Amino acid sequence: MRAPLLPLFVLLALFATLAWAEETQEENLIAKMRLFTQEASQRAQEHLATLQESEVAQKAREWLDSSITWSKEYFTELRERFSSLWETKA
Known part of the structure; x- marks a missing residue:
């Protein structure tokens, strides 16, 4: 009985690790997109101010x-x- 449980726990640990890795990649991607949009917005405002002046x-x-x-x-x-x-x- 104990022999089948060990591979099950190993698989569960592997799935948990993969899920955590995907979650952090998704969070990193969201953070990068936020940074990109903030920088793009700031540059657009700077260019608009330059044009107005x-x-x-x-x-x-x-x-x-x-x-x-x-x-x-x-x-x-x-x-x-x-x-x-x-x-x-x-």
Whole structure:
């Protein structure tokens, strides 16, 4: 009876060791992926900050601001002209 138990315990120990080894590899892989995503996120933020500070981005922002201001002024003038037309007809 004792002879079959010894190989069983050896097999159980082997399976436990293999399961533990796979678990640690999986944990290492998860840790590596977290580190990779953190580094990628940090680099993306750094590049975005560099782009926002660049001269081209500042010029584009100024152009967009001036275009929006011009558009607001244009549509305000149009609204005033149409409102004066409606007032004279009424």
